[in-house]
Amino acid sequence: GEIEPVTVIGLGPMGQAMVRRFLAAGHRTTVWNRTPGRADALVEAGAVRAATAGEAVAANRLVLLSLTDYAAMYDVLGKAEAELAGRVVVNLSSDTPERTREAAAWLAERAAVLLTGGIMVPEELVGTEAAYVFYSGPRATFDAHEPTLRVIGRPDHRGEDPGLAQLYYQAQLSLFLTSLAAYLYATALVGTAGVSATEFLPYAVDNANSLSMYLADAAREIDAGRYPGDQANVTMMGATADHIVGTARSTGIEPALPVAVKALYDRAIAAGHGKDGWPSLYEVIRKG
Ligand code: NDP
Known part of the structure; x- marks a missing residue:
């Protein structure tokens, strides 16, 4: 089939890695970032620069967000509300399940659908065999975009509740952070x-x-x-x-x-x- 075009908003280390994988896989990729300079290298590599968040949202049905948290989503999409209707917003930002469920409702009020994503690898592993991503939200929406989402890591849909992928993500990071702290602690003891x-x-x-x-x-x-x-x-x-x-x-x-x-x-x-x-x-x- 056709290679689905995609928008990526938020060009921190994770967003940049995602854009590079989409470009490598032949996806027409529109980008926007609050600090515009962070898009420069990506545009040179073939990404399409949107002048505003609204333009980025309007460009494609599938809109990925890679932001610090969900508060940043409101800052960005609050200026693109008129363009949200009919969009599938895949938010790969970390936050609590509760804030994630609120975001699903906020988007639904604007006729957009939220797919929650939690990407389980650091930036250098995005799109590799090691990468997997928890998703939750409407199954049919997920299925429709699964081939595109596969580009950044193996998609793993856990259920319809928008908070669920976030809960899996935080559970995995709890295991990770606690284990790392335990290692440092043991090292300090012998130290x-x-x-x-x-x-x-x-x-x-x-x-x-x-x-x-x-x-x-x-x-x-x-x-x-x-x-x-x-x-x-x-x-x-x-x-x-x-x-x-x-x-x-x-x-x-x-x-x-x-x-x-x-x-x-x-x-x-x-x-x-x-x-x-x-x-x-x-x-x-x-x-x-
Ligand atoms: P950051 O958490 O630093 O995300 C930065 C991005 O968010 C930048 O594009 C920044 O814009 C934007 N941003 C933050 N606040 C706002 C705001 N109020 N309005 C508009 N834009 C805003 O970088 P990462 O790329 O590392 O992480 C992105 C997400 O992925 C985070 O939720 C993180 O927890 C998660 N994650 C990160 C991993 C990693 O290894 N780094 C691994 C797995 C998940 P600007 O450039 O203008 O500052």
Whole structure:
């Protein structure tokens, strides 16, 4: 079929990477950015410069946004309201699921459809085999544009609720940011004895690589709502959590991270999960 033309608004590192992939795949690509200079290299590479946000929206049915957050979407599309009717706005910006649902309603009032996107790789991997993108919103709209969306990464439609892709995105980033902080924390702990990050690295890598082995069993227990504690139970793991806090305090480094983890174990024990497996912490987290 024909190669669908596309508009990309927001030319930060991510937007620029997307435009380059669209151009490489032969898509006529119209671009606009608040700071116009950020479009220069892309226009040289073949993108079409829109003079205003309204012109960018008017140019194509499919309009991708790659902005800092959803507040930026209102700043940009607030000046293009007359052009929104009939558009499919694919917002690949990070924000909360609630703000994303509000944006879907705001666009619907202007006869446009929101597809929420959450792109799960950094800029240098956009459009590669490693790239995948969570989407949510109307399935038929997604299906109609799926071949174009495939250019920036494997599209994964999770459901109709516009907040859902954002929820998946934030869940994945929670796993990512928390894990990275945990790595830095462990490195700081051995660092108090003068151990360099490089010296500790192979041990950290071994630990990080083994983490995924525990997830499948935990998922099964979470879904069954039963947590047999014959291996690592909450009382045993909680004692370890307490030793980590004690170690951190005696070294004088920032204690917030292990204190937060220990608090989960304390609450699980208080809720009667002491003899259950560590995945029962899920119950404490879930109930808030
Ligand atoms: P930024 O978060 O820095 O996005 C910058 C873009 O948003 C620029 O085009 C900027 O315009 C525009 N912008 C911000 N505020 C406004 C506003 N009020 N009005 C108009 N335009 C505005 O860069 P990224 O490209 O890194 O990220 C884009 C999105 O992708 C973010 O939501 C980010 O969380 C997400 N993301 C980023 C990844 C990464 O590795 N960088 C990975 C996965 C997702 P101007 O140039 O004029 O400042």
